[in-house]
Amino acid sequence: MNILVDKKPRKGAKTRFIVFMILAGILVVLSVIAPKLAPNDPYEISSANINASPSAQYPMGTDRLGRCVFSRVLMGARTSIFSAVALVAITFVIGSLLGMAAGWYGGIVDTLIMRFADILLAFPQMVLAIAVAGILGGGMFNAMLAMGITGWTVYARLARAQVLALKREAYVDAARLSGCSSLAIMFRTLLPNMLGPMIVNASIQIGSMMVGIAGLSFLGIGINEPQAEWGSMINNSRAYIQLAPWAVLGPAIATIITVMIFNYLGDCVRDVMDVEAGE
Numbered sequence: 001m002n003i004l005v006d007k008k009p010r011k012g013a014k015t016r017f018i019v020f021m022i023l024a025g026i027l028v029v030l031s032v033i034a035p036k037l038a039p040n041d042p043y044e045i046s047s048a049n050i051n052a053s054p055s056a057q058y059p060m061g062t063d064r065l066g067r068c069v070f071s072r073v074l075m076g077a078r079t080s081i082f083s084a085v086a087l088v089a090i091t092f093v094i095g096s097l098l099g100m101a102a103g104w105y106g107g108i109v110d111t112l113i114m115r116f117a118d119i120l121l122a123f124p125q126m127v128l129a130i131a132v133a134g135i136l137g138g139g140m141f142n143a144m145l146a147m148g149i150t151g152w153t154v155y156a157r158l159a160r161a162q163v164l165a166l167k168r169e170a171y172v173d174a175a176r177l178s179g180c181s182s183l184a185i186m187f188r189t190l191l192p193n194m195l196g197p198m199i200v201n202a203s204i205q206i207g208s209m210m211v212g213i214a215g216l217s218f219l220g221i222g223i224n225e226p227q228a229e230w231g232s233m234i235n236n237s238r239a240y241i242q243l244a245p246w247a248v249l250g251p252a253i254a255t256i257i258t259v260m261i262f263n264y265l266g267d268c269v270r271d272v273m274d275v276e277a278g279e
Helices: 002-032 069-105 107-121 125-136 140-166 170-177 182-218 230-240 246-278
Strands: none
Touching (some): 002 246, 069 107, 069 140, 069 230, 107 140, 125 140, 125 182, 170 182, 182 246, 230 246
16 A cells, blocks of 8 residues: 555656656757747847737737847747856856865865855845846856856755765775775765755756846846847836837746746756655
């Protein structure tokens, strides 16, 4: 009886993971082939079609400069999704390496890395990102740098905790006795055993990074025009929301749906990892 009860949540977790993995894959594919799918030039300005309502030619209408909102939403997917994924990947690698070094070597190395992380964590991430982006100016690189200033600390703390818990295991002692170097033990022995929780955390962070980058662009200190990005599109069209609400609703709905899919995907990855750990 217990076996039957246990199998249902396991099957449900894997099914949800597959569904949201497919949805996330569709979003990524759409962002890759966005230039081929866009019905109009997303950067073409048309004074004759300013704030035009949705039509066959412009499925989501046009914005204040007469640009096709639907085409810009498609092109914005590439900017929003890939910038968030790239940022998570970079902070994942940097934070994991620093956390592993802090946990393995301890002493002054641990103190320097973790106290620096504590200093950054003393400030709310978005407030610090706004300050950094305000100093550096607009642009994709500066927006990613502003969000990544504190993004690595999450992975560093988690990696450090994992290393502290694993480095006293018998298989680590066996690796030491066999003559393996510290780097070999960290990357060949410890890393494979701690990747699970790290990947779960990274998958959950994608949606948060996407919202953060869009938030900076909405405030005018992130990715700026003419580059298509959802936060910037919302900011530039909000003054015309009563006249042309579609120019705001298009990128806003795209942001909500995309963030929800990646957040649910992160939850599903966590559930699947928990199920596999319990089997």
